[in-house]
Amino acid sequence: MLYIIDTSAILSGKINITSDNYIFPDSVIxxxxxxxxxxxxxxxxxxxxxxxxxxxxxxxxxxxxxxxxYYVLSRTDIDVIALALQLNATIITDDYAIQNVAKLMGLxxxxxxxxxxxxEIKWKYRCTGCHKIYRDYIEICPICGHxxxxxxxx
Ligand SMILES: [Zn+2]
Numbered sequence: 772m773l774y775i776i777d778t779s780a781i782l783s784g785k786i787n788i789t790s791d792n793y794i795f796p797d798s799v800i801x802x803x804x805x806x807x808x809x810x811x812x813x814x815x816x817x818x819x820x821x822x823x824x825x826x827x828x829x830x831x832x833x834x835x836x837x838x839x840x841y842y843v844l845s846r847t848d849i850d851v852i853a854l855a856l857q858l859n860a861t862i863i864t865d866d867y868a869i870q871n872v873a874k875l876m877g878l879x880x881x882x883x884x885x886x887x888x889x890x891e892i893k894w895k896y897r898c899t900g901c902h903k904i905y906r907d908y909i910e911i912c913p914i915c916g917h918x919x920x921x922x923x924x925x
Contacts, residue, residue: 773860777851780863783883796850797822823853
């Protein structure tokens with residue numbers, strides 16, 4: 772699985788930019804180099820940077836003009852979507868405009884919290900007697916005296 776990383780995803784600080792299956796559009800890296808995170812990018816020499824081909828940029832532009840999203844997308848946003856289309860990759864972005872166009876084009880996308888969501892499982896505890904729910908682990912329900920069972924909070 773390949774992922775295209777946009778500027779908002781890098782700025783979120785939630786992704787590990789050295790991950791092997793992450794690809795960075797050339798224009799995203801240019802944006803980052805202008806900002807405060809310049810040193811983070813410069814300290815890493817193994818990230819994969821690519822430019823989308825014109826053919827795919829034109830496909831995205833044509834599509835976004837039809838849906839009306841073209842006017843809210845930056846040139847960098849278009850590169851992100853075009854590269855995802857070209858490489859059949861999943862976009863990692865917190866940018867709503869990119870997510871919207873990706874959805875309409877049938878592309879996979881995810882918020883930058885993807886890594887955090889995978890790792891963090893939140894358990895809750897439900898009483899088997901009165902069904903009261905406890906956020907923290909408790910073996911015996913103090914209300915009715917039955918045991919609790921844990922389940923994953925959705
Ligand atoms: Zn109970």
